[in-house]
Each structure stands twice: as C-alpha cells, then as structure tokens.
Amino acid sequence: MRHLFKIDPAKPLSEEAIKRLLQSETDGFIIGGTDEITLENVTETYECFMETDLPLYLEVSTPDMILPLADQFLIPMVLNTRDTTWSHGLHVEILRKYAPHVPFRRLSPVGYVILNKDAKAAIKTGAETNLEAETVAAYAELAEHFFHLPIFYVEYSGIFGDVTILKAAKAVLSETKLWYGGGIRSLIDAKKMAEVADVIIVGNLIYENLEEALATTRVSARASGRGDNMIK
Structure with a gap:
C-alpha cells in the first residue's frame, strides 16, 4: 500500500467521480473529515464505496463515524496537543460506555502530528504546530517505542509539508509506518x-x-506492481 484517497462525507461527489475513483489505481480509501459530519452523510458515503475490494477505512473523529457495517477503523490519537481529550480522553469515554461492543480487531490506532496551524483539525484539537524536525522525530519514536502504534501520520491538512521534517520522522521508524497527508x-x-x-x-x-488527483495514483503499489501492506 502506497496511496490512499481520503473522502470527506461533507463534500459532495458526482456518481461519475465516484466511479472513476473506484476504477483508479489507488490502494484504498479513507472516509473522514472534521466539519459537518453526520451519521447520514457518513453512511451514504460509505455505501458509495463499500463495493470496492480495496481497503476502506473509517477515520473515527466523532461517534457519528462509527458504522457497525464497516470492516476497518482508523482511531486518531493527536500526539502534539496538551488537550488530552484528543490524545486519549474521548477514547476512554467511548470505552467506558461501549467497551463490550467495540470491535478491537478492526481498529488501527494512528498517532497524528498535525503541523498546519490554520488547519481545522489543528484548531479544534489545540495542536502545537510550530515544531522542529527533531521534535517531530521524537513524536515518531514515541509512537513506535512507547505506544507501539502501527501508523504515524504527519498531517499538514491543506498545505504542502516540509520534506525535511518527514525525513526526520522516517529515519527513526522501523516497525511503525509513516503516512503523510497535506x-x-x-x-x-x-x-x-x-x-x-x-x-x-x-x-x-x-x-x-x-x-490531477487520479494522476497521483501512479505512485501506488498497484501501479508499480507492488503488493506490500503498509499497516501490518
């Protein structure tokens, strides 16, 4: 896995666009967003993509992102915030209420470092975005060696990121996979x-x-003939 499309339930897509995305050479899809997320639009979006044979993840940012019919969930843990609500507080609250019904084997916790100060996710979570490469690398090591997370996600959300920072994170990871978005x-x-x-x-x-979005799939594992799985 090398390339994923992220679909925002709050943003409309035509039937033709959905068809072309499903027929593209991407390695899979994430359904997730920050604003105007409802059970209705999440369900509708998921149903549009659920026939794919590719991985289809729900990024659980609110309880409305939890659909029993989904096979795979990404559980964000924002590491660069002092507000523990977004690192583990919400998770504890959900587990306190629903632990017997949580499909733990279908969950992949993701350590996020959000680095665009103007991003809605950064503002909502109170992320500390003015970080040097060494600090981001330290968060990467925290994700791998302390929390044993399968994924470390460097998120710039709306702006193109600093490749130097990305390289610093990659240099310290061996088991945890590095995802990039923005x-x-x-x-x-x-x-x-x-x-x-x-x-x-x-x-x-x-x-x-x-x-242009479809053209980016040329970096995918499917386009290059690779079949590697970047979570496991």
Whole structure:
C-alpha cells in the first residue's frame, strides 16, 4: 500500500467521480473529515464505496463515524496537543460506555502530528504546530517505542509539508509506518512525498481537480506492481 484517497462525507461527489475513483489505481480509501459530519452523510458515503475490494477505512473523529457495517477503523490519537481529550480522553469515554461492543480487531490506532496551524483539525484539537524536525522525530519514536502504534501520520491538512521534517520522522521508524497527508496537488508532489513516506493520502485535490488527483495514483503499489501492506 502506497496511496490512499481520503473522502470527506461533507463534500459532495458526482456518481461519475465516484466511479472513476473506484476504477483508479489507488490502494484504498479513507472516509473522514472534521466539519459537518453526520451519521447520514457518513453512511451514504460509505455505501458509495463499500463495493470496492480495496481497503476502506473509517477515520473515527466523532461517534457519528462509527458504522457497525464497516470492516476497518482508523482511531486518531493527536500526539502534539496538551488537550488530552484528543490524545486519549474521548477514547476512554467511548470505552467506558461501549467497551463490550467495540470491535478491537478492526481498529488501527494512528498517532497524528498535525503541523498546519490554520488547519481545522489543528484548531479544534489545540495542536502545537510550530515544531522542529527533531521534535517531530521524537513524536515518531514515541509512537513506535512507547505506544507501539502501527501508523504515524504527519498531517499538514491543506498545505504542502516540509520534506525535511518527514525525513526526520522516517529515519527513526522501523516497525511503525509513516503516512503523510497535506497539500498534494500534482503527481510531482505525490512523488516527492512518496519517496519518503510509506503511504501518501490525497484528499482535497479530489474536489479541486479530479484529473490531477487520479494522476497521483501512479505512485501506488498497484501501479508499480507492488503488493506490500503498509499497516501490518
């Protein structure tokens, strides 16, 4: 797995766009967002993509993202915030209420470091975004060696990130996989980040320029003939 499309339930997609995304060479899909997330639009979006044979993840940012019919869930843990609500507080509250019904084997916890100060996710979670490469690398080591997380996600959400920071994180990871998302608006951008990250995520570009978004799949494992799994 090298490339994932991120689908925002709050943003409409035409039937033709959905068809082309499903027929693309991406390695899978994430359904997730920050604003205007409802059970209705999450369900509708999931049903549009559920026939795919590719991995289809729900990124659980609110309880409305929890669908019993889903096979795989990504559970965000924001590491660069002092508000423990977003690192583990909400998780504890959900487990306190619903632990007997939680499908633990279908969950993949994800350690997020959000680095765009203007991103809605950064503002909502109170993320400390002015971080040097050494600090991000320390968070990466925290994710792997302390929390044993399968994924460390460097998220710039709306702007193209600093490849130096990405390289610093990659240099200290061996088991935990490095995912990158943010500001990819061309195949050139995709290739630049795919040279460092294990997986790149393309989201906003789907809604800005579908043709360019589809072109980014040329970095995918399917396009290159690779079949590696970047979670396990």
